Amino acid sequence: MSLLTMKAYMMNKLLALFNQIRRLEIITPQGQAGILAKESNFVFNYHQSVPVDAAVSLVMPIRQQSYYSGELMGVFSMNRPEGYLRYLIEERLKRLGAPSDMFLLYLAGSHQIGRLNYALEGKVAPKDQGETLHTLLHSPSKVLFEHLLDKYALTSGISGVQPKTLVPLSAGLPASHSALPLETVIVKAEGADFSCVARNEYLCLSVAKEAGFHVPDFWLSDDGLLLILSRFDRKSDGTPLGFEDMAVLTGRNTARKYEGSYEMIAKAVTIFTGEHSQIELQRLFERVAISCKLKDGDAHLKNIGLLYEHPLAPRYLAPIYDVVCTNIYPELDGQLALKLNQRKRFPTEAELIAYAVRLGVEASTAQTLLNRIDAAFEVVCERLAQDERYRDDDLIERIKKAVYA
Helix, strand or coil, X not given: CCHHHHHHHHHHHHHHHCCCCCEEEEEECCEEEEEEEECCCEEEEECCCCCCCCCCECCXXXXXXXXXXXXXXXXXXXXXXXXXXXXHHHHHCCCCCCCCHHHHXXXXXXXXXXXXEEEECCECCCCCCCECHHHHHHCCHHHHHHHHHHHHHHHCECCCCCXXXXXXXXXXXXXXXXXXCCCEEEEEECCCCCCCHHHHHHHHHHHHHHCCCCCCCEEECCCCCEEEEECCCECCCCCECEEEEHHHHCCCCHHHCCCCEHHHHHHHHHHHHHHHHHHHHHHHHHHHHHHHHCCCCCCCHHHCEEEECCCCCCEEECCCCCXXXXXXXXXXXXXXXXXXXXXXXXXXXXXXXXXXXXXXXXXXXHHHHHHHHHXXXXXXXXXXXXXXXXXXXXXXXXXXXXXXX
């Protein structure tokens, strides 16, 4: 389908459905789960014969009673667009009015982080042919990102204030950079508020990878303006995995993503990962440690989450994502996103090790992990200093100054 035909299809669909969507079918890979309705409140009801593994959320088990809420339930609102993407969607739709949550869910459909799909019976949008990884990496990024937003912004179910969108890749792509076949990637761009953020995140993810921590595959465009990441919520055969962030699992909405503590997250990990909790608590320590070491003050509740095949299957911590050295931006407060040891000041190494011990991680193991981060940071900074995408400014030096402060 051509871009012009896709645009015409989308606009006709918007005009017909903008003010009419009151009920959505919620579909999982395990089967149809139930109906989400907007009445005076949001109401979700499971179908009578729903498969036992088709629950929509770890915190919404299958039951006969309805789920009621004055605001959209966490697992459904988790991917609600924020920041630039929300602004762009509202600009595109402003002649129709403010888009409702139900309308945004329908637009995103299956293009969500996680395993849920939202549909109206008999109304299925055509699939776009997608982009190639070569195009994403080697095209002029400013022009390319505007093109991507024009094609995919309205159907991207992804949260976060940084400009980003979900982009399908062309069928048959030889994913030479990855051990997994890629069907969709996340494309993140420079924002007007924070300069160099794509290269900043690329450096931080490179440190996590060098340290041996679990990260998605990621790439930086030739001009350093776009960061492309593989979807960690997809199996090797493309089957969606369930994903729920810590805001959902601790009963907080997106507006409260900076409330709480890393100790609270540890309790949630213990509860939801069960017999595997000790392994996952060490991975949580790795996530918190990399943020503390790299002076990332944005590791909030939505930037840590759990993956699972279905709610009855084992749950495990998602790979490390959204790590940026925020302390190079003077307009930010220079603090942690959440409390650690009852305060938001960045911890000392001794305080980090004490946190690890509270999680059940041995002090010697914690020290080894911290040393790996330090060594990885030196290796990555030295390597990227030779990369032409980092040669024209002092970004690496600014990050080093923040990290060593």
